[in-house]
Amino acid sequence: MSPLLQTLVVAVIVLACTLSLLRRFLPRLSWQSQARLSYFLEREGRPAALRRLGLALRPPIAASASACGTGGCNTCQGCK
Amino acid sequence: MSALNIALVGNPNCGKTALFNRLTGSRQKVANYAGVTVERKEGLFRTPGGRSVRVLDLPGAYSLDATSPDEAITRDVCRGALPGEPVPDLLVCVVDATNLRLHLRFVLELRRLGRPMLLALNLMDQARRRGITIDVAALQARLGMPVVETVAVKRDGAEALVAMLDGAVPPAPEAGEDHGDLHAQVSALLAEAVTMPERTSRLDERLDRWLLHPVWGLVILAAVMFLVFQAVFSWAGPLQDTLAGWISVLGESMGGALPDGPLRSLVQDGLFAGLGTVMEFLPQILLLFTFILALEESGYLPRAAFLLDRPMRAAGLTGRSFIPLLSSFACAIPGIMATRSIQDPRDRLTTILVAPLMTCSARLPVYTLLIGAFIPDQPVWGVFNLQGLVLFALYVAGIVSAMGAAWVIQKLRHTEGEHVLLLELPSYRLPNLLDLGIGLWERARIFLRRVTGIILSLTVLLWFLSSYPAPPEGATLPAIDYSLAGRIGRWMEPLFAPIGFNWQICIALIPGLAAREVAVAALATVYALSAANDAEAITSLSPLIAADWSLATALSLLVWYVYAPQCLSTIAVIKRETNSWKQAGFATGYLFALAYLASLVTYQLTAWLMS
Numbered sequence: 001m002s003p004l005l006q007t008l009v010v011a012v013i014v015l016a017c018t019l020s021l022l023r024r025f026l027p028r029l030s031w032q033s034q035a036r037l038s039y040f041l042e043r044e045g046r047p048a049a050l051r052r053l054g055l056a057l058r059p060p061i062a063a064s065a066s067a068c069g070t071g072g073c074n075t076c077q078g079c080k
Numbered sequence: 081m082s083a084l085n086i087a088l089v090g091n092p093n094c095g096k097t098a099l100f101n102r103l104t105g106s107r108q109k110v111a112n113y114a115g116v117t118v119e120r121k122e123g124l125f126r127t128p129g130g131r132s133v134r135v136l137d138l139p140g141a142y143s144l145d146a147t148s149p150d151e152a153i154t155r156d157v158c159r160g161a162l163p164g165e166p167v168p169d170l171l172v173c174v175v176d177a178t179n180l181r182l183h184l185r186f187v188l189e190l191r192r193l194g195r196p197m198l199l200a201l202n203l204m205d206q207a208r209r210r211g212i213t214i215d216v217a218a219l220q221a222r223l224g225m226p227v228v229e230t231v232a233v234k235r236d237g238a239e240a241l242v243a244m245l246d247g248a249v250p251p252a253p254e255a256g257e258d259h260g261d262l263h264a265q266v267s268a269l270l271a272e273a274v275t276m277p278e279r280t281s282r283l284d285e286r287l288d289r290w291l292l293h294p295v296w297g298l299v300i301l302a303a304v305m306f307l308v309f310q311a312v313f314s315w316a317g318p319l320q321d322t323l324a325g326w327i328s329v330l331g332e333s334m335g336g337a338l339p340d341g342p343l344r345s346l347v348q349d350g351l352f353a354g355l356g357t358v359m360e361f362l363p364q365i366l367l368l369f370t371f372i373l374a375l376e377e378s379g380y381l382p383r384a385a386f387l388l389d390r391p392m393r394a395a396g397l398t399g400r401s402f403i404p405l406l407s408s409f410a411c412a413i414p415g416i417m418a419t420r421s422i423q424d425p426r427d428r429l430t431t432i433l434v435a436p437l438m439t440c441s442a443r444l445p446v447y448t449l450l451i452g453a454f455i456p457d458q459p460v461w462g463v464f465n466l467q468g469l470v471l472f473a474l475y476v477a478g479i480v481s482a483m484g485a486a487w488v489i490q491k492l493r494h495t496e497g498e499h500v501l502l503l504e505l506p507s508y509r510l511p512n513l514l515d516l517g518i519g520l521w522e523r524a525r526i527f528l529r530r531v532t533g534i535i536l537s538l539t540v541l542l543w544f545l546s547s548y549p550a551p552p553e554g555a556t557l558p559a560i561d562y563s564l565a566g567r568i569g570r571w572m573e574p575l576f577a578p579i580g581f582n583w584q585i586c587i588a589l590i591p592g593l594a595a596r597e598v599a600v601a602a603l604a605t606v607y608a609l610s611a612a613n614d615a616e617a618i619t620s621l622s623p624l625i626a627a628d629w630s631l632a633t634a635l636s637l638l639v640w641y642v643y644a645p646q647c648l649s650t651i652a653v654i655k656r657e658t659n660s661w662k663q664a665g666f667a668t669g670y671l672f673a674l675a676y677l678a679s680l681v682t683y684q685l686t687a688w689l690m691s
Contacts, residue, residue: 014544017537068438
C-alpha cells in the first residue's frame with residue numbers, strides 16, 4: 001500500500017471518528033451543520049449528483065438533546 | 081385485529097420488568113429489589129392469534145398518591161393524564177403471589193379507576209414452594225377481574241397471560257364496596273381466597289437473624305464486599321493475561337502485514353496499543369458484575385440498604401439513597417436517574433451530588449492498570465492478596481468520601497431530610513442463571529459497544545493529535561513531542577506538576593473526560609508513540625509506566641480517579657435531573673477541587689516518605 005493511499009485511508013478514518021464524536025457530544029451543532037450542508041448541496045442549479053448527495057445527507061427530523069447519547073452511559077436503562 | 085395497549089403496573093419488585101422481558105423478548109434490567117424501573121419502558125409483541133400488543137412497563141408504585149417522581153409517572157399513565165401517552169386499553173396488575181397482603185392493596189386502589197384490568201399472579205412457583213395456596217377462582221370472583229398465574233422468569237411462564245390477551249378485552253371491574261378501608265378489604269380477600277402456611281419463610285427469618293444483625297450484619301456485608309474485590313483481582317488475572325496475549329499477537333501480525341506509514345502507526349500505536357489495553361479489562365468487569373448481579377437477584381441488597389441506613393443517616397442521607405448509590409457502582413448515570421425514587425428533594429439532590437464518587441466500572445481499568453504496575457502481587461497474612469486489598473481500599477475510599485461529602489453538603493445547606501426508611505425486604509432467592517447470563521451478556525455488550533464506539537473514536541483522534549504535525553527535518557525527539565497533543569500536554573504540565581502528573585498523564589486526562597477508560601487507551605497510545613522502536617511500542621503499558629513513574633505519581637493518579645468527575649455524560653445527567661446548571665457546575669467544581677487536593681496531599685506525602 002503506497003504512503004499516499006495510507007494517508008487517504010487514515011484521513012477518512014479520522015474524519016469519520018471526529019464526526020461521530022461531534023454527533024455524540026454536540027448533537028445540536030452537528031445536526032444544524034449537517035442540515036446546512038445538505039440544503040447547500042440541494043440548491044437548484046447544482047449538478048444532479050450533488051443534489052442526490054445533499055438529499056442523502058439530510059439529517060433526521062429531531063436531534064437528540066438529552067444527556068442520553070452523550071457517550072458515557074454505561075448501563076443505563078433509560079438511555080436508548 | 082387492532083393493536084392492544086397494555087400497561088404493566090404494580091408494587092415495586094413484583095416482577096413487572098421480568099414479565100415485560102418475557103413478553104417482548106427485551107433485555108431490561110431485573111433485580112430483586114424495589115426501584116429498578118424509574119421511567120416507563122415500551123415494547124411490542126405479537127400474540128399467537130396475530131394481535132399486536134404494545135406493552136408499557138411502568139415504575140413500581142405502592143399507591144396512586146404519588147410520593148416520588150417515578151410513582152407520579154405510573155399514576156399519570158393509569159389515569160390517562162400523561163401528555164402524549166394514550167390511555168392503556170388494559171391494565172395488567174402484576175402482584176407478587178408470595179406477598180399478597182401488601183400487593184393487593186394497590187390492586188384495589190387501581191380498581192377504583194374503573195378501567196379494564198386483569199391480575200397477573202406472578203412468582204407462583206415460589207408461592208407453591210412455600211405452601212401458599214391461592215384459590216384463583218375465588219379471587220377472580222371477589223375482584224371482578226380475570227386472574228392468571230405467571231412465572232415471569234420461566235420460558236413458558238406467561239402463556240396464560242398471552243392467551244388472555246389474545247381474546248376480548250375484559251370489561252372494567254365493578255367498584256362494588258370499594259370505598260371502605262383497603263386493608264380490611266385485603267384481609268377479607270385473603271381470608272376467602274388464600275391459605276398461608278404457618279410460617280411462610282423460616283429460611284428468610286433464619287438468614288435475617290444474622291444478616292440484619294446490627295453488628296454481625298455489618299461485618300458480613302464488609303466481608304462480602306471484600307471477597308468480591310479479592311476475587312476480581314485473583315480470578316480474573318489468568319483470563320486477562322490470555323486476552324492480552326491474543327491482542328498482542330493480533331496486533332503484531334496486523335502491524336507486520338502493513339508497510340511502514342501512517343496507517344501502520346494508527347493500527348499498531350492507536351488501535352492495538354490503545355483499544356487493546358482497554359479490552360484486556362473485560363474479564364475483571366464481567367467478574368465484578370457477576371457478583372453484583374448475583375447479590376441483586378438474591379435479595380441481599382435491600383438488607384444491605386437497611387443495615388446501612390444508620391451510617392447513612394449520620395452522613396445526612398437515608399437508606400433510600402442506597403440503591404441509587406449502589407447503581408452508581410456500575411455507572412453514575414443510572415444511579416443519578418434512580419434518585420427519582422427519593423421523595424425528599426433535598427435528600428435527592430445530595431444523593432445526586434455524591435453519586436459520582438461511587439466507583440463506576442469505567443474506573444476499574446485505570447485502577448487495575450496502576451495497581452498491577454505498582455503494587456506487588458504478594459499475599460497478606462497468608463490469605464489475602466495485596467493488590468486486591470488496595471482495590472478494596474479504593475472502593476471504600478469512594479464510599480467514605482461520598483458519605484463525608486454528603487455530610488458537608490447537608491451542613492452547608494442547613495437542611496435535614498426526612499429520615500424515615502420504609503423498605504420492602506423481598507424473600508431470598510437463588511439467582512436465576514438465565515437472568516444472570518442476560519445481565520452479563522448485557523454488560524459485555526455495553527463494554528464492547530463503548531470500546532468500538534466512543535473509545536475507538538477518541539483513540540483515533542488522540543492518535544491523530546499525537547502524530548501531527550509531523551516532526552521537522554532533523555528532529556531528535558520522538559514525534560509526539562512535536563505534535564499538538566504533546567504541546568497541550570507540556571502546556572498543562574506546570575498546573576499538574578504539584579500533584580506529580582507528567583505531560584503524558586496530562587494528555588490522557590483530556591479524552592478521559594469523555595469516558596474514564598479512555599485514559600488507559602490514551603496512555604497506551606502516547607507511550608507507544610513515544611517509544612524509540614517498534615519492539616518498545618508493542619510492549620505492554622504496565623511495565624512502561626512502572627519504569628517511568630514514581631510510586632507517588634501512581635498513587636496520586638489513583639486518588640485523582642477516586643474523586644475527579646471525569647465523565648461529561650454524568651455532568652449532563654446531573655444538569656438534566658436537577659434542571660440546574662448551577663448544581664451541575666457545583667458538582668463539577670467540588671469534585672475537581674477534591675481530586676486536586678487529595679492528589680496533592682497523596683503525592684507530596686508519599687514523596688516525602690520515600691525521600
